[in-house]
Amino acid sequence: MKQALVAHPDDTVGTALHELAAGDAVSAVVKGAGSRQISAGEPIPRFHKIALRDIKKGEKVLKYGEAIGTASRDIGAGFHVHVQNLESDRGRGDRR
Amino acid sequence: MSASVKLRGYARPTGPHGIRNYLLVLPTSVCSSETAVRIAREIPGSVPLPHQHGCCHMGEDYKQTLRTLIGMGLNPNVGAVLIVALGCEGIQPKDVETALRESGKPVRTVVIQEHNGTLGTIREGVRVASAMAAELAAQEREEFDISELILALECGGSDPTSGIAGNPALGVASDLLVQAGGTSILSETTELIGAEHILARRAKDKHVADEIFRIVKQTEDRAIQMGTDIRGTQPTPGNIQGGLTTIEEKSLGCIYKAGSAPVLGVLEYGERVPEEHGLYVMDTPGQDIDSITGMLAGGAQIVVFTTGRGTPTGSPIAPVIKLTGNGDTYAKMIDNIDINAGKIIDQGVSLEALGKEIYDEMIAVSNGKLTKAESLGHREFGIFRIGWTF
Numbered sequence: 001m002k003q004a005l006v007a008h009p010d011d012t013v014g015t016a017l018h019e020l021a022a023g024d025a026v027s028a029v030v031k032g033a034g035s036r037q038i039s040a041g042e043p044i045p046r047f048h049k050i051a052l053r054d055i056k057k058g059e060k061v062l063k064y065g066e067a068i069g070t071a072s073r074d075i076g077a078g079f080h081v082h083v084q085n086l087e088s089d090r091g092r093g094d095r096r
Numbered sequence: 097m098s099a100s101v102k103l104r105g106y107a108r109p110t111g112p113h114g115i116r117n118y119l120l121v122l123p124t125s126v127c128s129s130e131t132a133v134r135i136a137r138e139i140p141g142s143v144p145l146p147h148q149h150g151c152c153h154m155g156e157d158y159k160q161t162l163r164t165l166i167g168m169g170l171n172p173n174v175g176a177v178l179i180v181a182l183g184c185e186g187i188q189p190k191d192v193e194t195a196l197r198e199s200g201k202p203v204r205t206v207v208i209q210e211h212n213g214t215l216g217t218i219r220e221g222v223r224v225a226s227a228m229a230a231e232l233a234a235q236e237r238e239e240f241d242i243s244e245l246i247l248a249l250e251c252g253g254s255d256p257t258s259g260i261a262g263n264p265a266l267g268v269a270s271d272l273l274v275q276a277g278g279t280s281i282l283s284e285t286t287e288l289i290g291a292e293h294i295l296a297r298r299a300k301d302k303h304v305a306d307e308i309f310r311i312v313k314q315t316e317d318r319a320i321q322m323g324t325d326i327r328g329t330q331p332t333p334g335n336i337q338g339g340l341t342t343i344e345e346k347s348l349g350c351i352y353k354a355g356s357a358p359v360l361g362v363l364e365y366g367e368r369v370p371e372e373h374g375l376y377v378m379d380t381p382g383q384d385i386d387s388i389t390g391m392l393a394g395g396a397q398i399v400v401f402t403t404g405r406g407t408p409t410g411s412p413i414a415p416v417i418k419l420t421g422n423g424d425t426y427a428k429m430i431d432n433i434d435i436n437a438g439k440i441i442d443q444g445v446s447l448e449a450l451g452k453e454i455y456d457e458m459i460a461v462s463n464g465k466l467t468k469a470e471s472l473g474h475r476e477f478g479i480f481r482i483g484w485t486f
Contacts, residue, residue: 093321
């Protein structure tokens with residue numbers, strides 16, 4: 001089965017270790033904490049992020065157990081998490 | 097402490113051994129850079145350091161440029177220095193020469209305005225430099241302990257494999273060096289934004305933790321002052337194409353390079369690494385070439401550089417070992433990349449095993465094995481500026 005690597009048990013995203021097509025069954029492997037199965041909601045390039053659960057707009061997105069930014073729209077479980085729905089909170093001169 | 101490892105390198109009158117033995121042809125300014133390149137072209141074993149700086153800097157920017165040029169001359173991989181000056185530039189050759197002489201290394205200066213222009217300076221420079229190069233060529237390697245080694249940690253053209261495979265594996269190698277009594281430098285302050293709280297927890301005391309927060313805030317404030325979104329600059333377009341979305345995500349992957357050792361101190365750009373061996377953080381930009389220069393000016397003899405997207409860059413005075421956590425990139429850029437850490441993802445090789453492979457390669461390269469960047473003649477060099485030109 002295709003795999004996604006989850007760096008920390010608290011994470012809300014995993015890294016797709018294979019290129020994913022919509023509907024692919026994905027085993028999300030949490031380092032040292034087993035795995036669970038999710039379904040890819042859309043095509044996701046290799047090494048890009050997949051949402052492990054539904055993420056609400058405004059929610060911090062967690063990878064490595066840490067915030068990597070804020071969801072800029074609702075993200076469904078299994079969907080691609082990237083610049084279209086995740087924003088950096090740091091170094092934002094445009095928000096000055 | 098892990099087992100002591102003996103390396104073979106070049107003794108210097110003061111300071112650690114070098115693992116290369118270059119005659120550095122060092123221009124004090126952009127105005128003397130072309131002449132320095134011409135002189136070095138005539139001398140086997142020499143390397144020029146052309147740059148765009150050296151005049152009309154002010155304040156901290158002037159000090160940083162001077163410190164960097166002197167630091168490159170002081171680097172243990174440099175056996176002797178020929179300074180090539182115009183004569184009237186802000187970075188005065190006597191200031192560079194005085195600082196380099198304190199190291200006990202052979203140092204000579206030629207000045208374009210005193211040697212009748214380009215041709216006279218090339219003639220005099222080649223005459224002086226060929227004698228210096230002959231001395232260096234006769235020097236033999238001798239045994240020294242790996243604890244003298246200073247490792248520059250760098251990452252560039254990152255992708256998500258950098259945080260999963262390349263950087264954690266390099267962190268294992270960095271820890272092995274520190275356990276053997278050596279020194280390692282984490283750099284690229286931009287790529288600490290969003291991860292500084294984790295690194296600060298590893299600081300040896302509150303002062304060092306405060307310094308980590310201070311340099312990150314200073315860098316973030318500089319970015320915010322530009323009035324635009326940092327995305328597209330950090331992460332770069334290639335980082336984003338590879339799957340990194342935010343600077344926070346990039347930073348959290350970056351700091352794995354520094355393994356798990358405590359942070360002993362925070363160094364200015366190009367500052368000499370202190371006597372106490374262990375892990376340091378140096379305040380450099382995320383731009384790879386400028387960042388590596390800072391660490392070499394601080395005394396690092398060897399660079400290990402992780403990449404996801406692939407990058408060819410080397411250094412004029414130090415071996416740069418490239419590794420990637422992305423097996424596809426390794427296959428595509430095998431001319432440029434020394435170690436395939438994609439085996440961690442593709443073949444289930446452990447981080448520990450890959451870290452040991454990196455450490456063993458560092459030993460081989462220290463003893464004289466050429467890296468791919470060296471074999472291809474990559475000598476990229478740049479100095480980080482922090483002020484306007486006047």
